[in-house]
Amino acid sequence: MTDTTRRAGDESRSGTVEAVADPLAHTPVGAPVHETGAVDDPAFRTPEAADPALSPVHDAVTSHSPTQVVEEHRWAARAVSLARPAQASPTEPPAERAGTGVKLATISRTGDLVFGGITRGTAVLLVLLVAFVGIFLLALALPSIRADHDSFLFSRSWQVSGDLRFGILGLLWTTVLSSLVALVIAVPVAVGVALSLTQYLPRRVAGPVAFLVDLLAAVPSIIYGLWGLIVFGPFIAPVGTWIAGVLGFVPLFRPVSDPKSTVFVAGIVLAIMILPIITAISRNVFEQTPRDQVEAALALGATRWEVIRTSVLPYGRSGVISASMLGLGRALGETIAVLIILSQPAPGSPFTSSIFAGGETFASKIANNASEFDTPSKTGAYIAAGLVLFVVTFVVNALARVVAERGVK
Amino acid sequence: MATATTSDTTEAQLSFRRPSGARTVKNALATVYVGVATLLALIPLVWVLWTVVSKGARLVFSSTWWLESQRGITPRREGGGAYHAIVGTLEIGLICAVIAVPLGVLGAIFLVEYARGTRAARVVSFTVDILSGIPSIVAALFVYALVITILGFGRSAVAVALSLVLLMLPVVLRSTEEMLKLVPDSLREASYALGVPKWKTILQVVIPTSFGGISTGVMLGLARVMGETAPLLILVSYAVGINFSPTSATMGSLPTMINAGRDVAPGLPGYDRTWAAALTLIIIVMLLNLVARGIARATKLKEK
Numbered sequence: 001m002t003d004t005t006r007r008a009g010d011e012s013r014s015g016t017v018e019a020v021a022d023p024l025a026h027t028p029v030g031a032p033v034h035e036t037g038a039v040d041d042p043a044f045r046t047p048e049a050a051d052p053a054l055s056p057v058h059d060a061v062t063s064h065s066p067t068q069v070v071e072e073h074r075w076a077a078r079a080v081s082l083a084r085p086a087q088a089s090p091t092e093p094p095a096e097r098a099g100t101g102v103k104l105a106t107i108s109r110t111g112d113l114v115f116g117g118i119t120r121g122t123a124v125l126l127v128l129l130v131a132f133v134g135i136f137l138l139a140l141a142l143p144s145i146r147a148d149h150d151s152f153l154f155s156r157s158w159q160v161s162g163d164l165r166f167g168i169l170g171l172l173w174t175t176v177l178s179s180l181v182a183l184v185i186a187v188p189v190a191v192g193v194a195l196s197l198t199q200y201l202p203r204r205v206a207g208p209v210a211f212l213v214d215l216l217a218a219v220p221s222i223i224y225g226l227w228g229l230i231v232f233g234p235f236i237a238p239v240g241t242w243i244a245g246v247l248g249f250v251p252l253f254r255p256v257s258d259p260k261s262t263v264f265v266a267g268i269v270l271a272i273m274i275l276p277i278i279t280a281i282s283r284n285v286f287e288q289t290p291r292d293q294v295e296a297a298l299a300l301g302a303t304r305w306e307v308i309r310t311s312v313l314p315y316g317r318s319g320v321i322s323a324s325m326l327g328l329g330r331a332l333g334e335t336i337a338v339l340i341i342l343s344q345p346a347p348g349s350p351f352t353s354s355i356f357a358g359g360e361t362f363a364s365k366i367a368n369n370a371s372e373f374d375t376p377s378k379t380g381a382y383i384a385a386g387l388v389l390f391v392v393t394f395v396v397n398a399l400a401r402v403v404a405e406r407g408v409k
Numbered sequence: 410m411a412t413a414t415t416s417d418t419t420e421a422q423l424s425f426r427r428p429s430g431a432r433t434v435k436n437a438l439a440t441v442y443v444g445v446a447t448l449l450a451l452i453p454l455v456w457v458l459w460t461v462v463s464k465g466a467r468l469v470f471s472s473t474w475w476l477e478s479q480r481g482i483t484p485r486r487e488g489g490g491a492y493h494a495i496v497g498t499l500e501i502g503l504i505c506a507v508i509a510v511p512l513g514v515l516g517a518i519f520l521v522e523y524a525r526g527t528r529a530a531r532v533v534s535f536t537v538d539i540l541s542g543i544p545s546i547v548a549a550l551f552v553y554a555l556v557i558t559i560l561g562f563g564r565s566a567v568a569v570a571l572s573l574v575l576l577m578l579p580v581v582l583r584s585t586e587e588m589l590k591l592v593p594d595s596l597r598e599a600s601y602a603l604g605v606p607k608w609k610t611i612l613q614v615v616i617p618t619s620f621g622g623i624s625t626g627v628m629l630g631l632a633r634v635m636g637e638t639a640p641l642l643i644l645v646s647y648a649v650g651i652n653f654s655p656t657s658a659t660m661g662s663l664p665t666m667i668n669a670g671r672d673v674a675p676g677l678p679g680y681d682r683t684w685a686a687a688l689t690l691i692i693i694v695m696l697l698n699l700v701a702r703g704i705a706r707a708t709k710l711k712e713k
Contacts (some may be wrong), residue, residue, distance in 0.1 A: 115608035119519035123533045126516050126582075129575070130536040133543065136554045192446025200443055209447065211702075216454050218698045220636025222664045223687050226671055227457050272453045279450065303428050305439035326542075333544020335639035336664070340671055363546040363639065370643040379558065386550040390543065397542035 137387040144380025152384065156351050158365070160372075160381040168388050170351060174263060174359035175389070178338060179331035181267025181355055186275045187324050193275075194282035194320075199308055210283065217276035225340035228269040233260040233341060240264045244356045256357035261343040263355045269337055274327035281326065285319030286312055318407020325400030329393045332362075339364035362389040458691070465688030468681055474689075478661070479649040484670070484679025491686050493651045493661035497566065498693065500655055501662060502635045504570035505577055510627055512574070513581030514616075520582075521589040522611055541579035548575040549640035557644075566655040568644040573634040580633060584626025588619035621708020628701030632694045638664035663690040 145152050147164045155167020193213060197206045237259040244255035256262075293311040302310060343358030360368070366382050373379040428436070468474050471490075478493035516533065524530035552572035556562050592615050600610040616623070641647075641662055647669050648659035663686050670683030 111606050111608045115611070116523055119515045119523055122512055122515035123519040123524070123529065125512070126533055126540070126578075127536045130539050132555070133547070133551045133575075136551060136559070137547075140554045140558060189446045189449050192443045193450045196443035196447045200440065201447075209451070212454055213450055215695070215698070216450070218632060218694055219454075219457060220638070220664065220690055220694055222636065222638045222667050223457065223461060223691060226667055226683070226687055227460055229671060230675075231456075231460050275450055275453075301428070303432055303436040305436040306432070308439065329542050333546060335544070335546045336642070336668065340668075363544060366546050366550065367639050367642045373553070373643075376558070379553075383550055383554060386547050390547045393542055393544055393547075394539060397538065401538060 134387075134390065137383055137390060140376075141380050141384035141387045144377050145384050147377060148381075158347075158381075160378045161375075164377060164381060166381050166384075168362070168385055171360060171362045171365055171385060172388070172392075173351075173353070174342075175332055175361040175363075175392075177353075177355060177359075178263045178267045178270060178342075178361060179328055181264060182270035182274055182331045183324060183328055185268060185271035186278055186327060187320070189271075190275050190278035190323070190327075191282055191320060193279045194286050195308060195312070197279075197283050198286040199304065199312060210280075213276050213279050215276075216272065217280075221273060221334060221337045222340075224269050224273055225337035228265060228337060228341045229261070232269065233265045236265055236268060240356055251353050252355060254352070254354040254356065256352050256354050257343055257345070258358070259356065261341055261358055263342065263357060263359055266338050266341045267355065269341060270331045270334055273334065273337065274330050277330060278320075278323045278327045281323035282316060282320050285316040285323075289315045318403050322400045322404035322407065325396050325403065329396040329400065332393050332396065333389060334361075335363035335367050339367050344368070362386065461684060461688045461691055464681065464684035465686075468685035469688050469692070474685060478651045479666070479682075480651070482649070484673045484677050487678045489682070491663065491666060491682075491689055493649065494663045494666040494686060495689065495693075496651065496653065497648075497660045497662040498635055498664075498690070500653070501566050501570050501573065501641075501660070502631050504567060504655055505573040505634055506627065506631055508570070509574045509577040509581055509630065513578050513626075513630075514585050514623060516578075516582045517585035517589055518611060520586050522607070522615065537579050537582055540575060541583070543575060545572070545576055545637050545639040546643070548572040549643040551575070552640070553643055564645050564658045566645050566657075566660040569640045569660075570655070572640040572644060573637060576637065577630040577634045580630035581623075581626050584629065585619070585623045588622030588626070589615060591622070592618050621704050625701045625705040628697045628704070632697035632701070635697070636664065636690060636694050638668060641665045642668070663693070 144164060148166060149163060150157055150165040150167050152167055154169055155165070156170035157165050157167060158170070159165040193209075197210050201209060240259045240262060241255065243264075244253055244259070247253040248255055259265075289312045293315065294307055297307045297311050338361050342360065342364060344360055345358050362385050366386055369382060373382065473488065474490040474492075475495070476492055477488070477490035479489045479491075480493075482489040516537070520530050520533060524533070549569075549572045552568050552575075556568045556571060557564060562568070596614055596618060597610055600614045601607070605614075641664055645662075645665075646659040647665040648661045650661070652660055666686045667683055667690065670679050670686065673679040673683060
């Protein structure tokens with residue numbers, strides 16, 4: 001790069017134009033190169049741009065970050081133009097140079113102020129937006145929570161018309177249970193896929209397989225729901241019935257409702273939906289296993305599995321945990337697939353802890369009753385449930401980031 | 410170590426021995442495990458796609474499917490199409506993109522070009538992380554709270570688009586951010602060295618260079634939001650007729666069309682239409698994904 005910039009300084013104006021075109025010509029084929037770009041800008045026609053005295057400044061500048069460059073460049077330009085005001089180009093309209101002759105600084109300041117201001121404004125808007133999500137949900141939920149005659153956190157009832165008697169315990173249980181079922185199934189499979197993509201399959205095969213797994217994430221959740229309801233639920237139901245038959249004495253596996261639409265089925269479908277997320281992140285982490293660790297293990301005579309166990313898995317552990325948390329966050333908030341698959345228990349039916357029962361999650365409860373949002377107190381109750389879901393997913397996602405960052409160090 | 414005491418066993422130690430039985434077995438088991446896991450992961454994709462294609466293809470390839478709505482058609486009647494739903498899905502996606510893309514790109518420009526490494530960048534980055542973890546139902550509830558309860562507007566497709574903005578924004582922003590980071594500093598420096606102001610450098614050098622990557626992010630974001638159902642359930646009612654107005658309270662869309670037809674008994678014409686709607690949605694979303702990947706491959710910026 002240094003060569004190009006020096007040429008820009010050493011040569012005449014045509015040389016300058018070439019220098020602009022030059023770096024752009026290095027962009028890879030296919031990258032759009034603008035044609036009506038900066039070359040036409042009047043700023044280029046300033047005498048400073050073609051002044052040989054500037055070349056050392058350019059050399060010094062190239063090693064700094066862009067912001068520093070701008071500042072130093074402005075400073076340098078100003079210094080030079082102040083030092084030699086008489087050398088201004090004859091093509092320059094004198095009016096624009098009136099006063100100090102510090103043209104570069106004047107031009108860039110207005111544009112940068114406006115554009116920089118817009119991007120800053122966007123950033124502030126983003127932060128406010130996320131804050132508003134929490135604040136508005138809280139503001140609308142609080143009156144209903146205050147008016148709640150039951151314990152909001154520890155009640156399982158959900159009576160929102162008339163006297164408010166509602167609590168989130170039942171919703172929380174089904175939400176967490178279905179997501180945990182999903183996680184228990186998805187994580188071992190995802191780790192296996194990620195290992196086979198990075199450690200076993202040749203690159204030629206691994207690429208397409210990774211692409212197919214990624215495609216799983218592209219299928220909309222309503223289609224997983226429909227498939228789970230009509231095709232997969234009836235298919236897997238006998239397996240559920242069998243497990244319930246063998247382990248039915250444990251409350252967690254007691255058969256309760258229609259085996260086609262249980263937490264168990266919803267959990268498997270959720271597992272399919274979060275599989276690509278966990279696989280993609282785990283794959284990235286496994287790929288970054290230091291080459292020398294792998295080779296050291298191989299040099300000691302380790303088998304392929306021993307290489308994985310001693311170098312790849314320990315290196316990727318925090319990445320896998322973080323990926324699982326992100327997947328968990330996605331599973332907790334999944335709405336439509338769960339809503340379609342799970343059977344809603346009749347109001348007043350007794351609580352059950354089994355995975356072979358129906359139930360309602362936060363998201364499915366809210367979506368299923370959207371037509372009931374008619375009075376503020378009723379809406380507030382559902383928004384309160386949404387708020388709890390927001391907080392839970394926030395905590396899970398934040399933990400995922402913390403684990404990921406700790407793993408990097 | 411290699412002294413006289415070990416010299417007589419050296420040959421045995423150096424000879425390449427196969428790993429002991431237990432180790433070989435473990436290694437083989439591990440190979441089986443990753444192989445089975447990979448197959449297990451691919452089965453659902455093939456199964457879902459096969460189900461949807463085999464049940465929906467007949468209707469999707471008929472011309473009325475793309476030209477007619479479901480007005481006046483009951484599950485027991487043949488005919489009609491998904492035009493109303495396709496229009497709704499595309500329209501909502503378009504409104505969402507028009508809002509989310511500028512915000513996402515500007516936010517990414519702020520993170521990479523203006524605030525790289527600063528405290529402000531960390532705060533914004535953190536909020537984007539939160540935003541990307543927000544469940545769609547929460548985004549929908551937020552818009553319900555803001556637009557319908559507090560501002561007093563009715564349910565509408567615009568409200569749906571607003572809630573989808575919350576979901577699309579982090580996708581666009583993150584991918585744009587990655588792409589801007591890949592633009593070599595030498596390009597920026599060349600531009601600065603010629604006296605081009607920073608904003609012009611960003612708009613005419615950095616953005617055009619990373620344009621392919623940014624459009625990939627936009628496509629992927631669109632693909633994500635077009636398949637979302639939860640906001641549609643809360644923020645707009647499903648309409649079976651054609652409606653172009655995004656501000657009216659009813660609007661058809663493919664996800665809600667599927668949802669409305671999910672309980673139709675097999676054998677009825679409505680059952681086939683539900684699967685055909687599912688296939689149409691998959692075609693649109695997969696098309697967006699493939700186009701995104703194509704653009705990404707064609708315009709890939711090499712890392713320095």
